[in-house]
Amino acid sequence: MNEVLTQIHGVPIRRNFVEHLPYNSHLKKLLPGKRKAGILSEVLFWKQVRARTFHNIDFDRQRIIGNYIVDFYVKTLGLIIEIDGSSHDEKEVYDGIIQTYLESxxxxIFRVTDFDIKNxxxxxxxxxxxxxxxxxxC
Known part of the structure; x- marks a missing residue:
């Protein structure tokens, strides 16, 4: 069994570190602009999880995986958090392709709407x- 990472409400949470994820280094130059964009829902969520404030779990913001930049990533769990704003309304097929790739x-992937984070x-x-x-x- 995998090592225990933390506990949430008394339930042990096991690590699920996914090794050797693909990384497109050409996307690295986009990261500073995406982080500085200050999308309100991302900022609000980041304030809840940064510096291990959410059950001592380490979150990365704007992480490159393959040819995509995901909103948040928990490497110790192999978990992506995607915040879907109104820009995703017309991109369901594209989002589905990305989700299938990441799940492969x-x-x-935990998806949440921009509206839900704000409200x-x-x-x-x-x-x-x-x-x-x-x-x-566990």
Whole structure:
């Protein structure tokens, strides 16, 4: 069994580190602009998880995986958090292709809407806890 990373509500959460993820170094130059863009929902979520404030779990912001930049990534879990804003409304097929690709790398994806983060962040964080317990709990 994998090593325990943390506990959420008394449930041990096991590590699921995915090794050797593809990395397109050409995307690196885009990261500073994406981080400085200050998308409100990303900033609000980041304030909830940065510096291991969410159950002592380490989150990365704007992480390159393959030819994509994901919003947030937890490398110790192999978990991607994607915040879907209105720009995703017309991109369901494209998002589906990306999701299939990322899942083929044995990664899991937790999707949340920009609206939900702005309007019910406490519920989003509870849903994230439940998702982690369901997918990584021992």
């Amino acid at each position: 790398l044995n990664l899991k 019910n962040l406490a519920l989003v964080m509870k849903e994230l806890e439940n998702y982690i317990i369901e997918n990584y709990g």
